[in-house]
Amino acid sequence: MSSVARLAEIGALIGDPTRCAMLVALMDGRALTASELARAAGVTPPTASSHLAQLTQADLLSVIRQGRHRYHQIASAEVARMLEGLMAVASRTAAPQRVVATGPRDQSMRDLRTCYDHLAGRHAVAIADGMAARGQIVLSPDGGRLTEAGEALLRTLSIDVPAEPGLLVRPCLDWSERRFHLGGGLGAALQQAFLTRGWIRRSEGSRAVSLSPDGRRALADLFDLEALRA
Amino acid sequence: MSSVARLAEIGALIGDPTRCAMLVALMDGRALTASELARAAGVTPPTASSHLAQLTQADLLSVIRQGRHRYHQIASAEVARMLEGLMAVASRTAAPQRVVATGPRDQSMRDLRTCYDHLAGRHAVAIADGMAARGQIVLSPDGGRLTEAGEALLRTLSIDVPAEPGLLVRPCLDWSERRFHLGGGLGAALQQAFLTRGWIRRSEGSRAVSLSPDGRRALADLFDLEALRA
DNA sequence: CAGATGCTTCGACCGAGGTCGAACCATCGA
């Protein structure tokens, strides 16, 4: 298959609303079952099965079999990056969404949620802003850099500072905020550190992430987040 | 329209082989007419017109009217980045293409060509490798950084070194080489510098870029490209 | 072994959309 044909194949896979809903649901980096994805996309199991087979066949998803369950997940960070690129264009030109029945879950999603392997949402944007304001990172649309001050911060969190500095900052356009948060190795390392410290906890069946009281205090102090002190 | 629906819309647009061929043809950053794009995609003018209207309507392309010509181009760097992300995934999993009738044009395309606003191909990969080997840049899949040595190189080329250093290196996976070359602000600045010096020249009706004798010598010296001395 | 549950395959239906020829509109040159 030529590269153009393969490109069109991937586009066609993303071009169906049902498959799209599944991919978006999987963008939090977790593996979900066919039934969960069928519910998320609002179709019957046979339809979901057909779509998942196509996405897996095309190496956009990978499957882990565990007993009678089959867990589907985004196949690679490269695929996740591709989807982020698409979402950035989609969110920029999408008409402002009607806000319908904004429940507590929606609010917590907007506050903090996972984005494949890192954190997104209002607080994640604030963290990126705070680090940039204090000169711990330098951001641009094409990439970013970790500074000496940033390395110092990572050491206080016991995150290994890589030998090659400045290579792990990737800005990621935030759906809800339309501003940048931290992806790349830095974003992943921060999320990992917050999880192991029990500062954040993933919710069941949602990309939303909840803050523990400890986490709320710690993040407020570390990144000067006034919103978390309220 | 919801974000998911907009995402699916963009996917569907990319999902048609004809539109895909047009987008790929436009990825060199130049503006092409409807007729040229119809030829590139192998369809009749009415078909091309319909597709171009859709792509323009969705803000993936923009149109410049000049007399009875209408020049179509990629609407933004963001769209170009999105397409690069798709191509990275597409090229990684695409079956090795049958090499059919490799003409001189194909060879020069593989050597050096434009990739939206920067250079790609064998020599572009060699330039990125050379700069990395000599510590002028540091590369990773998520971003890169310009070093002191790299800034010195830019000064010898009379390229303005930005106030915030290290923000303009974006690795871009090369179709033909399957390795990284330089995108982002640095890639664009280098291409611009080479063009204004007359070292490279864009071909008519192709993404291929030709090297002048001067350019061949200059690039060979600047980046230690043995391939260019032969 | 038997029932329950998760998931897939099969077959039939149906709507969406890509394609082209013909005709039409817009702009340029003489």
Next chain:
DNA sequence: TCGATGGTTCGACCTCGGTCGAAGCATCTG
């Protein structure tokens, strides 16, 4: 004003693929 050329609109055709119910397969539990 009158071709000539670039580009679009219209209408008819036809294929492709998404959808679901029914049935079948696989795996766990009792």
